[in-house]
Amino acid sequence: MTGTGVGPELIRLTGVDAGYDHQVVLHDVNVHVHEDQFTGIVGPSGSGKTTLLRLLLGIVKPMSGSIDQRPNLRTAYVPQLETVNWDFPITVVECVLMSGSSAQGRRFSTPWASAREKSAAMLVLERLGIAQFADRQIRQLSGGQQQRMFLARALYRQPQLLLLDEPTSGVDVSTRHDVLHLLADLHEDGVAIVLTTHDLNGMAAHLPHLICVNHRVIADGTPQDVIRPEVLEQTYGARMEVLEHLGMRVVVDDHREQPSRVEA
């Protein structure tokens, strides 16, 4: 899988400081996102992972430095499942459709979706394997299906760049596996993907490119470059052992006095 970012540039962050209420959370960030990128942002809680994602989304403005974005870049965002009210009275297909008219830049639209819009939404739901739930109220889906619905809403916008906040948080192992494969397929189709994750072994180790963050960018590269005891110690402030298994890096807690290190 490619995805380390060598294609044309979509977003460039240069010397960015960012935070909230005058408190700097991220310092001197230099990050480029390219057309063929598939990147995971990892780091401990409160390290600025989500802030970096929100900088890329334009929700957080930089305190200093600059952000350059390709004009008319179509971005879609998949938030964490916990951020919305699942008791909201809408169906799965209504949720997917709601992002449509704004994506097309129309000022006004009719309340009802056209047959063409409905058919496009159903195609996306079919691709994600949840077309049979189209008319269900959103609370009636499992966690994995809710995550797929959010993905469907994002894909309905036909994005060039897809940003996801902890897409495997709160889902079971099987769903995590499915989400990872789905994202890999989307990446193959030409969608650039950037996501945050806590899950080093289940998610991050499978991605082609990682950014380690702890209030600044600690490291940036392939899992082979980044998943190393010294980088993880800098990122998480704790010693971890890294094992090799079938060419994959596996991170385990290191409770011994001296950390065991992978040979570079």
Next chain:
Amino acid sequence: MEAILEPLGYSFFLKGLLVAGLSGALLGFIGVFIVLRGMSYIGHGLSHSIFGGFAAVQLFAAQFYILGAGLWGIASALAINSVSKRSRLGADAAIGVITTASFALGVALFARFGSSGPSFENALFGSILGISTEQIVGLAVVSLLAVGFVFLRYRALLFSTFDPEVADVSGVRVGRIEAQLMIVLSLSILATLTVIGVTLVAAMLVIPAVVARMLTDSFGRMLAWSTAVGIFSGLVGMYVSYYAEVPSGTMIVLVGAAIFLIVFAFAGSSRRRKSAGLDSHVEPVPAATVVR
């Protein structure tokens, strides 16, 4: 049947019935967005705030008190929106400060200078007496404005109500939509104050929407049900008010509350009660597989 037809012989009652039905429809319709945004308290706050403007403006320009109170209400709504977004105060605290201060000002001005418009009691609890044709036209215009606004901005309103952050990223101007909704809400409260009353308007924003939420899982049907419950409460409340000789606002709200109790008891499954925000509930804890 005679009990229904007899009051219709009085023109003041006919006007009252028309205004009560329209008021119920308008507040029920707009109330869906207010309830689903978790802003039920704002209707309560805004009506009190408008009362302050109502009392203050008539001191200086009695003939324009409706316009002045409207502008006062819109300014309050935008101030609440702004204070709650730009500071660490939540919306509830911002509403508590801005609108209660405005209400206190209104009470003080009423007590000191009296009123050249509606009486203090009528302003608080609503009255069907003395409804002018201008007020009916004003209410009809605001109702049309509200329907037009929702029709033309339906998807943006729905998206920003359901998931404001993703709506913002997806190109919806969430701040602008919220400001427009606040303006429509202020005008709706102002236009219905005469019949419902300052202290009871908030109930008519909330009750029909909550009842509608218990009856359906569809947003479109919730809008229709909430409007219907608002109309029914307005019309039946007016009759009860006429025969019981009590302020119209109180009876309209009590009819709405009775509908709520019936639906809650018979139609509201535990899931829908939860959906309407009537049960305290804890979000499921994610079964995350975090590897450190």
